[in-house]
Amino acid sequence: xxxxxxxxxxxxxxxxxxxxxxxxxxxxxxxxxxxxxxxxxxxxxxxxxxxxxxxxxxxxxxxxxxxxxxxxxxxxxxxxxxxxxxxxxxxxxxxxxxxxxxxxxxxxxxxxxxxxxxxxxxxxxxxxxxxxxxxxxxxxxxxxxxxxxxxxxxxxxxxxxxxxxxxxxxxxxxxxxxxxxxxxxxxxxxxxxxxxxxxxxxxxxxxxxxxxxxxxxxxxxxxxxxxxxxxxxxxxxxxxxxxxxxxxxxxxxxxxxxxxxxxxxxxxxxxxxxxxxxxxxxxxxxxxxxxxxxxxxxxxxxxxxxxxxxxxxxxxxxxxxxxxxxxxxxxxxxxxxxxxxxxxxxxxxxxxxxxxxxxxxxxxxxxxxxxxxxxxxxxxxxxxxxxxxxxxxxxxxxxxxxxxxxxxxxxxxxxxxxxxxxxxxxxxxxxxxxxxxxxxxxxxxxxxxxxxxxxxxxxxxxx
Amino acid sequence: xxxxxxxxxxxxxxxxxxxxxxxxxxxxxxxxxxxxxxxxxxxxxxxxxxxxxxxxxxxxxxxxxxxxxxxxxxxxxxxxxxxxxxxxxxxxxxxxxxxxxxxxxxx
Numbered sequence: 385x386x387x388x389x390x391x392x393x394x395x396x397x398x399x400x401x402x403x404x405x406x407x408x409x410x411x412x413x414x415x416x417x418x419x420x421x422x423x424x425x426x427x428x429x430x431x432x433x434x435x436x437x438x439x440x441x442x443x444x445x446x447x448x449x450x451x452x453x454x455x456x457x458x459x460x461x462x463x464x465x466x467x468x469x470x471x472x473x474x475x476x477x478x479x480x481x482x483x484x485x486x487x488x489x490x491x492x493x494x495x496x497x498x499x500x501x502x503x504x505x506x507x508x509x510x511x512x513x514x515x516x517x518x519x520x521x522x523x524x525x526x527x528x529x530x531x532x533x534x535x536x537x538x539x540x541x542x543x544x545x546x547x548x549x550x551x552x553x554x555x556x557x558x559x560x561x562x563x564x565x566x567x568x569x570x571x572x573x574x575x576x577x578x579x580x581x582x583x584x585x586x587x588x589x590x591x592x593x594x595x596x597x598x599x600x601x602x603x604x605x606x607x608x609x610x611x612x613x614x615x616x617x618x619x620x621x622x623x624x625x626x627x628x629x630x631x632x633x634x635x636x637x638x639x640x641x642x643x644x645x646x647x648x649x650x651x652x653x654x655x656x657x658x659x660x661x662x663x664x665x666x667x668x669x670x671x672x673x674x675x676x677x678x679x680x681x682x683x684x685x686x687x688x689x690x691x692x693x694x695x696x697x698x699x700x701x702x703x704x705x706x707x708x709x710x711x712x713x714x715x716x717x718x719x720x721x722x723x724x725x726x727x728x729x730x731x732x733x734x735x736x737x738x739x740x741x742x743x744x745x746x747x748x749x750x751x752x753x754x755x756x757x758x759x760x761x762x763x764x765x766x767x768x769x770x771x772x773x774x775x776x777x778x779x780x781x782x783x784x785x786x787x788x789x790x791x792x793x794x795x796x797x798x799x800x801x802x803x804x805x806x807x808x809x810x811x812x813x814x815x816x817x818x819x820x821x822x823x824x825x826x827x828x829x830x831x832x833x834x835x836x837x838x839x840x841x842x843x844x845x846x847x
Numbered sequence: 848x849x850x851x852x853x854x855x856x857x858x859x860x861x862x863x864x865x866x867x868x869x870x871x872x873x874x875x876x877x878x879x880x881x882x883x884x885x886x887x888x889x890x891x892x893x894x895x896x897x898x899x900x901x902x903x904x905x906x907x908x909x910x911x912x913x914x915x916x917x918x919x920x921x922x923x924x925x926x927x928x929x930x931x932x933x934x935x936x937x938x939x940x941x942x943x944x945x946x947x948x949x950x951x952x953x954x
Contacts, residue, residue, distance in 0.1 A: 407906030420886050498889070659926060661903035664855040664885075733932055737862060744859035748902060749930025792858065 391756045399658045406655055406665045413499045415668035417569075418562050421492035422671050425484055426788065429678070432481030433787040433801075436682060439466050439473045440786075442804045474686060481682055482550055485557030489515035492565025500573050506598040510572065511565040514605045518613045518624045519552040519560050552625040555679030558672055559632055560625040564609070571608075572601035639673045640695045642778075645770025649704055653763045656709050659753040663709065674700060681786040691784035694777045695770070698802035701741065701791040703773035706815055708743025710762045711769050713795070714819035716746060718827045724834040740792045757830045761823045768822065769815050782807040849879040849894060850941050852924075853911070854901030857884040863901075863924070866934030867941075889914050897944045899937065902926045920944045 409415065443459040452460060466473060493511025497504040524544040531540055552560070575581065581600055584593040616624050638644055648670050652662030677693035684691050707713025716738040719731025727750075734745040747753060752762045776782050783805030789798040799808035850867070852860035860882035867880050883891055885904055888911055892898060898921040900908060905923045912921045922944055928936045 403906075410906055411910055423886070656903070659902050660906065661855045661901075664904065665906075730931065737859070742858045742862070744854070744901065744903065745862065745930050745932060747930065748926045749932070751926060751930055753926060 388756065391759070395658070395754055395756075398654060402654070403658050403660060406660055410665040410668065412668075413496065414566055417492050417496035417499060417566065419664070419668040419671060420495045421488055421562070421565060422675055424491040424495070425487045425675075428480040428484060428487055429675070429788040430790060432477045432484075432682070433789065435474055435477035435480075436685065436787045437801060437804060439470060439477075440685060440804050441466060442800075442806060477682070477686075478550065481554065481679055483553040484555070484679055485519065485553050485561035486512060486515060488558060489561035489565045492562055493569050496566060496569040497572075500569065502569070502572065502576070503594060503598070506594075506601070507569045507572065510568045510598070510602050510605050511561075513602070514568050514609045515557070515561050515564045516548065517606060518564065518609050519557040520548045520550070521613070521623075522546045522548055552623060554683050555676040556629055557625045558676035558679065559628050562672060563628065568601070568605045571605055575601055575604070636673060636677070639670065640677055640693050642771045642774040645695050645700075645704065645774050646767035649700075649767035649770050650763060653710050653766055656747060657753060657759065657763055659748070663705075671697070678785060678788060681784055685786040691786060694774050694784055696785045696802075698785045698788055698791075698798065699773065699777075700770075702789075702793075702795045702799040702802065702808075702812065703815060704766045704770045705741060705791075706766075706769060706795050706812065706819065707738045708741050708746065709766065710743070710747070710752060711766045711815070711819050712743045712746050712752070712762075712823075713738050714816050715761075715823045715827060716743075717816075717820065718823065718831075719746075719750070722831055722834075724831050724838060726834055726838060727831060739794050741795065741798075742792065755830070757833070758823075758826050761826050765819050765822050769819065772815065772818065773811060776811060782811050848875075848941070848945055849896050850881075851892065851895040851898045852880065852882045852901070853885055853888055853898060853907070854882070854904055855885055857882045857887070859903075859929075860901050863929060863932055863934065863937060866932040867938045868934070870935040870938045892919060895919060897941050897948070898922070899924050899941060899944075902929055918948070920948050 441459050441462040443456070443463055445460060445463055448456060448460065489511040490508040493507040493509075494504045497507030523546070525547045526540055526543045526545075530543050582596045584596055613624055616622065616627060620627060622630075639648070648666060652666050655662035655665055674695060674697040678696035678698065681691040681693050681696060704711065707716060712734075716731055716734045719727045720735060722728050722731065730746065730749045733749060734743060737743065737745060750758070752758055755762070773782075777784055783803040785802040787802045787804065789801040791798070793801065796809040796812045799812045800806065802808070852864050852867075854860040864880045864882045871878055871880075879895075885907055888898075888907075892911075892915050896919065898911065898915060898919060900911070900921065900923045902923055902925075908921055908923060915921055922940065924937055924940070927933075928940075
């Protein structure tokens with residue numbers, strides 16, 4: 385009884401203190417703009433992912449036996465085709481995920497402008513230009529394939545053309561893009577509030593007038609950031625994105641750890657426990673880290689390097705949120721086989737959505753929210769999945785993630801597509817079994833209670 | 848009547864929208880019930896008569912009501928009705944919201 389009271393106080397504390405805090409955090413304009421900006425870029429990562437899947441068939445030719453079966457032979461053919469045409473296959477990747485940060489800058493500028501009721505297109509354009517200037521200042525380059533040994537230096541020099549270096553337009557530019565997107569809109573807003581704008585006389589068409597409104601913020605952002613960038617380069621010998629990445633490295637490292645998966649999962653599910661959408665709230669901060677980890681892995685994969693990160697967006701979507709937040713897929717199976725009519729009914733409603741990682745019917749219908757009996761598994765199982773999957777990936781038993789599959793892809797398929805490794809699908813099945821064991825004792829207690837209530841309920845009807 | 852359902856990604860509300868559609872009577876078959884992600888809200892809200900929020904995004908209510916203006920009521924769906932996809936109950940709620948709103952307009 386005393387334990388129940390402590391628990392009640394704890395739930396109340398979550399609801400009364402943490403709930404409103406989480407809500408104002410989620411509604412904070414900048415966090416919202418970052419979250420929506422990063423999410424807006426997701427379709428591009430999926431398109432880039434298709435390119436990656438084509439380029440990296442799930443086979444390692446050095447480990448094939450001497451007598452491959454037909455299936456393996458097909459994979460080998462795919463592999464040799466992909467190796468021969470790598471550059472062509474990866475072109476769509478380079479123009480989507482490879483320059484993802486440019487789109488993130490635009491989307492963040494766009495979304496923040498909307499929340500300030502400013503012209504979103506101007507915000508997006510200023511963000512894009514400014515980002516390119518600080519992260520990818522154009523350079524004169526010569527295409528390697530056009531040079532041959534007999535050419536003299538002046539001749540080679542003549543072949544020079546201007547190009548945008550892609551180096552900091554992928555994961556390495558992500559945080560710069562977010563920062564630039566936010567800053568340029570804030571600068572434009574500051575100028576607007578102080579009425580520092582070019583005002584056109586009445587009679588000038590509004591479309592023309594608004595194009596002039598963009599001018600002053602654009603001039604200040606472009607030249608201001610250009611000067612900062614030049615100072616940064618001359619003082620540190622690095623571009624701004626490099627400086628930002630270096631200073632954020634400790635945070636990136638803390639998030640991308642077994643402990644990081646557990647802490648983030650627990651925070652998200654504590655919010656879910658009081659019925660708030662945890663990922664939508666925490667995601668404003670965690671998502672840029674996970675997305676940029678994935679982009680960095682994709683670049684590593686293409687460069688033939690070992691993948692440097694483990695905790696990425698698909699890692700969270702498939703291993704951790706297995707069947708939805710709280711890793712409830714295993715629980716859905718228990719519900720389906722339950723002797724309680726009520727629980728069985730919820731299992732039926734929850735099965736199909738659950739296979740596609742949607743579990744609001746379970747969260748609100750079982751319910752999992754404010755449910756003291758199922759509190760422990762609901763809040764912690766997802767984190768346990770994270771720690772297990774992290775360790776298994778770190779040990780090299782399962783390949784790392786480098787492709788984004790839509791989060792609604794059934795987990796075994798999603799995990800396979802994001803790693804292009806069959807072992808990932810097997811890991812999902814193992815996690816379902818582990819989750820089953822973890823949820824089962826708590827489920828049994830809850831089921832007993834439900835059956836008892838149902839029996840009492842039917843007694844009342846018969847009276 | 849046109850009813851807009853909103854949650855984080857528009858996925859789980861689409862389940863609810865479906866069960867509400869099933870609960871419509873013959874005469875109401877032309878009603879529009881759609882589910883959207885919360886980022887889409889401000890682009891589409893003006894096409895609807897009432898807005899219902901999934902309980903998991905209830906912290907959006909004040910902001911959304913402000914965007915929607917006084918003429919489009921925004922309410923939060925009861926958690927149990929939401930979880931168990933009780934389309935008929937939620938439809939009833941939408942009707943009452945709409946009724947109260949039109950009563951308010953007459954006064």
